[in-house]
Amino acid sequence: MPKIYYTKTDEAPALATQSFLPIIKAFTKSSGIEIETKDISLAGRIIATFPDYLENPQRISNDLEELGELAKTPEANIIKLPNISASIPQLKEAIEELQGKGYNVPSYPDEPSTDEEKEIKSRYDKIKGSAVNPVLREGNSDRRAPKAIKNYAKRNPHSMGAWSANSKTHVATMSHGDFKANEKSITIPAATNVRVDLVKENGEIVVLKDKISLLTGEIIDATVLSKKALLAFLNKQIEDAKKQGVLFSLHMKATMMKVSDPIIFGHAVETFFSNVFKKHAVVFNELGISPNNGLESLLNKLEELPEDKKKEIETDIENAIANGPDLAMVNSDKGITNLHVPSDIIIDASMPAMIRNSGKMWNSQGKSQDTKAVIPDSSYADIYQATIDFCKKHGAFDPTTMGTVPNVGLMAQKAEEYGSHDKTFEIPASGNVKVVDIDSNQTLIEHAVEEGDIWRMCQVKDAPIQDWIKLAVSRARATNTPAVFWLDKNRAHDAELIKKVNTYLPNHDISGLDIQVLSPLNATLFTLERIKEGKDTISVSGNVLRDYLTDLFPILEVGTSAKMLSIVPLMNGGGLFETGAGGSAPKHVEQFIEEGHLRWDSLGEFLALGVSLEHYGEKNNIEQVKVLASTLDEATEKFLDNDKSPSRKVKELDSRGSHFYLTLYWAQALAAQNESQELKETFSPIATALTKNESTILEELNNAQGTTVNLDGYYLPNAEKTAHAMRPSPTFNKILSQL
Numbered sequence: 143m144p145k146i147y148y149t150k151t152d153e154a155p156a157l158a159t160q161s162f163l164p165i166i167k168a169f170t171k172s173s174g175i176e177i178e179t180k181d182i183s184l185a186g187r188i189i190a191t192f193p194d195y196l197e198n199p200q201r202i203s204n205d206l207e208e209l210g211e212l213a214k215t216p217e218a219n220i221i222k223l224p225n226i227s228a229s230i231p232q233l234k235e236a237i238e239e240l241q242g243k244g245y246n247v248p249s250y251p252d253e254p255s256t257d258e259e260k261e262i263k264s265r266y267d268k269i270k271g272s273a274v275n276p277v278l279r280e281g282n283s284d285r286r287a288p289k290a291i292k293n294y295a296k297r298n299p300h301s302m303g304a305w306s307a308n309s310k311t312h313v314a315t316m317s318h319g320d321f322k323a324n325e326k327s328i329t330i331p332a333a334t335n336v337r338v339d340l341v342k343e344n345g346e347i348v349v350l351k352d353k354i355s356l357l358t359g360e361i362i363d364a365t366v367l368s369k370k371a372l373l374a375f376l377n378k379q380i381e382d383a384k385k386q387g388v389l390f391s392l393h394m395k396a397t398m399m400k401v402s403d404p405i406i407f408g409h410a411v412e413t414f415f416s417n418v419f420k421k422h423a424v425v426f427n428e429l430g431i432s433p434n435n436g437l438e439s440l441l442n443k444l445e446e447l448p449e450d451k452k453k454e455i456e457t458d459i460e461n462a463i464a465n466g467p468d469l470a471m472v473n474s475d476k477g478i479t480n481l482h483v484p485s486d487i488i489i490d491a492s493m494p495a496m497i498r499n500s501g502k503m504w505n506s507q508g509k510s511q512d513t514k515a516v517i518p519d520s521s522y523a524d525i526y527q528a529t530i531d532f533c534k535k536h537g538a539f540d541p542t543t544m545g546t547v548p549n550v551g552l553m554a555q556k557a558e559e560y561g562s563h564d565k566t567f568e569i570p571a572s573g574n575v576k577v578v579d580i581d582s583n584q585t586l587i588e589h590a591v592e593e594g595d596i597w598r599m600c601q602v603k604d605a606p607i608q609d610w611i612k613l614a615v616s617r618a619r620a621t622n623t624p625a626v627f628w629l630d631k632n633r634a635h636d637a638e639l640i641k642k643v644n645t646y647l648p649n650h651d652i653s654g655l656d657i658q659v660l661s662p663l664n665a666t667l668f669t670l671e672r673i674k675e676g677k678d679t680i681s682v683s684g685n686v687l688r689d690y691l692t693d694l695f696p697i698l699e700v701g702t703s704a705k706m707l708s709i710v711p712l713m714n715g716g717g718l719f720e721t722g723a724g725g726s727a728p729k730h731v732e733q734f735i736e737e738g739h740l741r742w743d744s745l746g747e748f749l750a751l752g753v754s755l756e757h758y759g760e761k762n763n764i765e766q767v768k769v770l771a772s773t774l775d776e777a778t779e780k781f782l783d784n785d786k787s788p789s790r791k792v793k794e795l796d797s798r799g800s801h802f803y804l805t806l807y808w809a810q811a812l813a814a815q816n817e818s819q820e821l822k823e824t825f826s827p828i829a830t831a832l833t834k835n836e837s838t839i840l841e842e843l844n845n846a847q848g849t850t851v852n853l854d855g856y857y858l859p860n861a862e863k864t865a866h867a868m869r870p871s872p873t874f875n876k877i878l879s880q881l
C-alpha cells in the first residue's frame with residue numbers, strides 16, 4: 143500500500159504535529175493508509191549526519207536523503223511542514239543541546255585547521271541554512287489562497303496599519319556594483335561541463351569549482367557584488383538613517399542564500415560597529431569573532447574575556463548603538479536588534495510584516511517607527527519600494543475587498559539563486575573569475591573581481607522551465623485569470639528566460655488567455671492596481687520572487703502566508719504538499735513555554751492534508767480516500783466559518799483546541815455523507831462522542847494553559863513530555879483511540 147509521508151520538523155509546527163498527527167493517523171487508519179513520519183528537524187539532521195560519532199542506539203536514518211530520493215519517484219506523497227533553516231548561531235545552539243544530551247556530535251569548527259575539522263565543517267555546511275526545501279523541491283511551486291480562505295479574510299479582516307503619505311519609510315538599495323548590475327547570462331547550446339577559475343593578478347590560477355555539469359538548454363548566469371561598493375553603500379545608509387531619524391533595518395535571506403547573505407550581513411555588522419571592530423581588532427581576532435554570525439554571537443564570545451576587558455568592549459558597543467541611527471528591533475524587551483542574529487529578520491516575511499504595520503518596525507523603546515529597509519542587492523528591491531509608494535499614495539490595502547495574487551514559481555531542481563550556494567565564493571584575491579568550458583577551454587563568462595567581492599553562479603535547467611510555463615498556463619486556464627511573467631528584459635538572466643517563454647508558450651493552447659511579460663517593477667504596479675480593485679492576477683516568477691511574493695501578497699491579503707495552499711507538483715508525478723509558506727514561528731514556542739498557549743495556526747497543514755489525500759485517492763483510485771479528502775475540505779470550511787483558528791491570548795482557544803474543532807467537523811462531515819457507508823459507520827459514533835463532549839474537552843484543553851511548560855529542550859525536546867503537553871485532554875484522546 144502506498145504511504146503518505148509526514149515530516150517531523152522544528153519549533154511551532156513540530157509542537158502542533160504532536161497534536162495533529164495522532165488525529166490524522168486515527169482518521170486514515172480505517173482506509174488502510176499508512177502515515178510514515180520522516181525526521182527532517184535540525185536536530186534530526188545533525189544526528190543523522192554523524193553516525194560515526196554516536197553510540198549505536200543513538201543513530202538514526204538520514205530521512206532527508208530518503209525523502210529527496212522519494213521526491214523523484216511517481217509514488218511520492220509528502221506533507222512538508224516548515225523547518226528551521228539554521229544560521230550558524232542556531233546550528234551551534236542545536237549542537238550544544240545535543241552534546242548536553244549525551245550525543246557525542248562534534249562541535250562546529252569555525253576555523254578548521256586539520257583535515258578532520260575540515261571534514262566536520264563540510265558535513266555541517268550541508269545542514270546549514272536552507273538545506274531541506276531545495277532537496278525536496280523536485281517540482282515547481284503553486285501557491286494560492288483557496289476561495290474559502292479568501293472569503294474568510296473578507297468577512298474577518300485582519301488588522302492593517304494605516305499608511306500616511308508623509309511616512310519616511312523607504313527601501314535603500316545599491317545603485318551600482320551589485321549582483322543585479324554585474325549579471326551575465328547565457329543558454330548552453332549542448333550539454334557540457336564547466337569549471338570556475340580565479341585567475342589572480344599575478345597569473346596564478348585558483349580553481350574555485352572543478353566541475354559543474356550542464357544540460358542542453360540550461361541557462362547559467364554569473365555575477366559579482368563589489369565589496370567596496372557594498373561598504374560605501376552601507377556607510378551612506380547608516381548615516382542617512384540617522385539624519386532622517388528612521389530605523390536602520392537590514393533585510394536579507396541569510397538562510398536560503400547561506401553563503402552570500404551572511405557575508406553581506408557581516409559587512410553591515412562591521413560597518414555599524416566599525417569603531418569597535420577597529421579598536422578591538424586584536425582581541426576579536428584572538429576570540430575568533432566573525433561579524434557574519436551577528437552581534438549576539440560576538441557578545442557571547444566576550445564572556446571568555448576578563449571582566450574589565452569585557453565591560454570595556456560592551457560599553458563601546460553600547461556607545462556605538464547610542465551614537466548610530468536607531469536600530470530596528472527583533473525583540474525590544476530583550477534588547478535584540480536587527481543585527482544580533484543573521485536569521486532573525488528574513489526578507490520574505492519581514493518586509494510584508496513591515497508594510498502591514500504602516501511601514502514601521504519596532505524601536506528599542508518598543509514603539510513603532512518609520513524605517514529605512516536596507517536591501518543591498520537591487521535585483522528585487524524595487525517591488526517593495528513600489529508597494530510602499532502605492533500605500534503612501536492610496537493608503538493601506540483593504541482585506542475585505544482586495545483581489546488575490548496566486549503564484550506559479552520556478553523552483554524545481556535548485557533553480558536560480560536558491561541553488562547557488564555551492565557556486566558562491568568570497569573572492570580571496572583580485573583578478574578575474576572565469577567560467578570555463580572544460581572540453582573546449584573556452585571562457586563562457588568572465589568578471590573582473592577584487593578581494594572580498596562575492597561572486598556567484600546560478601543554474602536553471604530547461605525541463606523545469608518548460609514545466610513552469612505549462613503550470614502557469616494551466617493555472618491561468620483553470621481560473622481564467624491574467625498571468626504575468628515577472629521578468630525584466632534588461633536583466634541578463636531574465637532576457638534568457640524570456641526567450642524560453644517565447645519558445646515554449648506556443649506549445650500550449652493560450653487562446654483567450656491574458657498572458658504578459660512585465661518587469662518586476664511594472665508587474666508590481668500592474669498587480670497592485672488590480673488587487674486594489676478586487677481583481678486577481680497570477681504572478682509567474684522565478685525562485686526568489688516566488689519566495690518574496692508568496693509572503694508579500696498572502697500577508698497583505700489574509701494576514702499570514704500560513705493559510706495558503708502550497709502545492710509542488712513533482713516533475714516525476716508525485717506530490718509534495720507544503721503547509722502554506724509560513725516559517726517555523728520561533729516566537730510561538732516562546733509563548734508556549736512561558737504560558738502554555740500555542741498560537742500556531744495549522745490551516746496550512748489542513749489544506750496540505752486535503753490535497754495529499756485527494757492525490758492519494760486519485761492516484762490509487764480509492765473512492766473512500768477521496769471521501770476523506772472532500773469531507774476534510776468541508777470541515778476546513780466550517781472551521782473557517784466558525785472562526786476556530788487559535789487565538790493569540792492565553793486561556794483562549796489555542797492550536798490544540800483548533801485541532802479539536804477540525805476533528806469534530808471532519809467527523810461530522812464523514813457521518814453526514816453517503817458516498818462511503820463504511821466511513822459513515824466508522825465515524826458516526828465518533829462524531830456523536832465528540833459533539834457530546836465538546837465542553838468537557840475544551841475545559842480540559844483550557845486547563846492545560848496558563849502555566850509554564852517544560853519540554854526539556856528546544857531543538858530536541860523530550861518526545862514524551864511534548865506529546866503529553868500537546869495532548870492534554872483525556873476525553874479527546876480516548877475518543878480518538880476508538881478509531
Ligand SMILES: NC(=O)C1=CN([C@@H]2O[C@H](COP(=O)(O)OP(=O)(O)OC[C@H]3O[C@@H](n4cnc5c(N)ncnc54)[C@H](OP(=O)(O)O)[C@@H]3O)[C@@H](O)[C@H]2O)C=CC1
Pocket residue numbers: 223224225226227228275397485486487488491492702704723724725726727728729730741742743744746
Ligand atoms: N517552508 C519552510 O520550511 C520555511 C521555513 N522558514 C524558517 O522558519 C524560521 C522562522 O522564519 P521567519 O522568517 O521568522 O518566518 P515565520 O513565518 O516563522 O514567522 C513570521 C511570523 O508569521 C506568523 N506565522 C507564521 N506561520 C504561522 C502560523 N502557522 N500560524 C500563525 N502565525 C504564523 C507569526 O506571527 P506572530 O508572531 O505575529 O504570531 C510569525 O512570528 C526560520 O528558521 C526560517 O528559516 C521560513 C519560511 C519557510
Ligand SMILES: O=C(O)CCC(=O)C(=O)O
Pocket residue numbers: 227271272273275276397398490689692723
Ligand atoms: O527554505 C527556507 O529557508 C525558506 C523557504 C521559504 O521561505 C519559502 O519557500 O517560502
Ligand SMILES: [Mg+2]
Pocket residue numbers: 490491689690692693723
Ligand atoms: Mg518564504
